[in-house]
Amino acid sequence: MSGTRSVDExxxxxxGLDPGSVGSSLVARGLEARMSALGLNDRNEYERHxxxxxxxxxxxxxxxxxxxxxxxxxxxxxxxxQDQARSKWLIDPSRPPLRVLSLxxxxxxxxYSIAIALREAGLPPTRFRVDAVDLSARSLARARxxxxxxxxxxxxxxxxxxxxxxxxxDRYELxxxxxxAVRLIQGNILDSRLxxxxxxxxxxxxxxxxxYFTEAARARAWENxxxxxxxxxxxxxxxxxxxxxxxxxxxxxxxxxxxxxxxxATSPPHVATSLPSPVRLKAIEPPPRVKPTPPxxxxxxxxxxxxxRPIDAEVRPMSRTTPxxxxxxDNGSATSTLLDQAAERADQxxxxxxxxxxxxxxxxxxxxxxxxxxxxxxxxxxxxxNAAEASxxxxxxxxxxxxxxxxxxALLAQRRGDEASALGYRRRAERARxxxxxx
Ligand SMILES: C[S@@+](CC[C@H](N)C(=O)[O-])C[C@H]1O[C@@H](n2cnc3c(N)ncnc32)[C@H](O)[C@@H]1O
Numbered sequence: 001m002s003g004t005r006s007v008d009e010x011x012x013x014x015x016g017l018d019p020g021s022v023g024s025s026l027v028a029r030g031l032e033a034r035m036s037a038l039g040l041n042d043r044n045e046y047e048r049h050x051x052x053x054x055x056x057x058x059x060x061x062x063x064x065x066x067x068x069x070x071x072x073x074x075x076x077x078x079x080x081x082q083d084q085a086r087s088k089w090l091i092d093p094s095r096p097p098l099r100v101l102s103l104x105x106x107x108x109x110x111x112y113s114i115a116i117a118l119r120e121a122g123l124p125p126t127r128f129r130v131d132a133v134d135l136s137a138r139s140l141a142r143a144r145x146x147x148x149x150x151x152x153x154x155x156x157x158x159x160x161x162x163x164x165x166x167x168x169x170d171r172y173e174l175x176x177x178x179x180x181a182v183r184l185i186q187g188n189i190l191d192s193r194l195x196x197x198x199x200x201x202x203x204x205x206x207x208x209x210x211x212y213f214t215e216a217a218r219a220r221a222w223e224n225x226x227x228x229x230x231x232x233x234x235x236x237x238x239x240x241x242x243x244x245x246x247x248x249x250x251x252x253x254x255x256x257x258x259x260x261x262x263x264x265a266t267s268p269p270h271v272a273t274s275l276p277s278p279v280r281l282k283a284i285e286p287p288p289r290v291k292p293t294p295p296x297x298x299x300x301x302x303x304x305x306x307x308x309r310p311i312d313a314e315v316r317p318m319s320r321t322t323p324x325x326x327x328x329x330d331n332g333s334a335t336s337t338l339l340d341q342a343a344e345r346a347d348q349x350x351x352x353x354x355x356x357x358x359x360x361x362x363x364x365x366x367x368x369x370x371x372x373x374x375x376x377x378x379x380x381x382x383x384x385x386n387a388a389e390a391s392x393x394x395x396x397x398x399x400x401x402x403x404x405x406x407x408x409x410a411l412l413a414q415r416r417g418d419e420a421s422a423l424g425y426r427r428r429a430e431r432a433r434x435x436x437x438x439x
Pocket of ligand 1: 103209
């Protein structure tokens with residue numbers, strides 16, 4: 001019959017699926033399941049029915065999509081997300097709340113991991129929002145229920161599970177405080193009206209979907225992703241999905257294994273007609289380890305009170321080679337000027353200069369928690385975690401209530417696998433924040 005499309009054609013046209021990418025048996029099995037549910041034996045008859053029924057198309061979609069996902073799938077993107085959240089949103093309360101999009105979100109494992117990572121980074125729930133989109137109603141129902149089996153937890157570090165899930169008979173129910181931070185939405189990445197009334201997103205996760213798409217569908221998806229991504233926003237892709245960065249509006253950022261791209265702020269506003277070339281989106285081997293493009297650290301706007309150090313049993317001894325800083329001395333504007341300049345340099349991604357200015361401020365005006373905290377942030381952004389940790393410890397030595405330095409230490413301890421120290425720092429940060437009436 002004229003006008004009837006084949007199953008493969010409809011799937012490609014409407015949801016971008018390249019049937020070859022999932023193996024012909026997945027689509028064949030899906031087709032068989034649907035025909036048997038409808039009591040049909042004739043494929044042509046089924047295709048006629050499918051062409052005219054949106055409901056049937058959705059039922060077929062549920063059979064052929066790949067809903068595979070798990071919590072903290074590839075840990076590096078989440079570590080990098082935490083660095084970004086801390087260096088931009090945590091430190092600068094005047095910034096509007098961080099907006100993150102997880103597309104596709106499958107059964108909620110990815111957007112909930114994002115929400116947990118942000119909470120662990122110290123961002124209170126009012127400071128971020130995660131929108132999560134998927135085509136599959138079945139997956140979204142799983143996400144809404146938010147009860148997971150063991151298979152949803154495949155990483156080696158599962159400490160987060162006991163903090164955010166309640167276990168019963170090998171099933172893990174997610175805490176409502178994390179669920180409430182995520183808004184679940186049914187939608188198609190190829191739909192040019194998807195989230196059309198929403199402001200753009202600071203961060204977009206689009207992982208493990210484009211690999212299943214035809215090249216033409218990737219170009220359409222790419223168009224939508226750019227529409228949804230804020231100026232200077234970050235896009236996280238899956239490990240098999242790469243952008244060719246030369247000459248495009250996104251640039252690789254972060255360590256190998258992060259698979260993050262930053263939108264170049266100077267690019268002209270996105271015009272809907274400027275369809276990017278599909279060849280720009282292609283699977284290639286991991287990018288060479290580049291010196292990370294500077295995250296836009298904004299550390300100037302939230303000076304922390306510098307105080308002499310109260311007695312605190314948890315502060316670790318300083319290394320012998322590093323002079324223990326004395327109590328905070330405020331030498332007034334000279335220090336502030338140097339530290340303000342350091343913060344400015346860090347904002348511009350000039351970390352070495354920021355480090356130099358902090359060190360100069362400490363040499364000339366004495367140690368202060370703010371100076372060591374800024375130094376820690378700049379060193380961390382420059383990729384020197386050990387030196388960053390030493391600086392944060394000094395900040396805490398000088399101001400035991402320095403919640404941001406405590407959180408930074410918690411994250412660094414966690415990344416080393418030192419859960420006990422991470423928990424200790426996190427608790428201290430929470431107490432300090434409660435005392436200050438923050439989050
Ligand atoms: C392999 S999961 C990836 C989930 C998660 N991003 C991750 O990396 O773990 C792929 C998901 O893409 C969804 N999907 C397939 N086609 C889609 C489309 N056209 N628009 C939105 N979601 C789609 C499927 O329903 C499935 O849940």
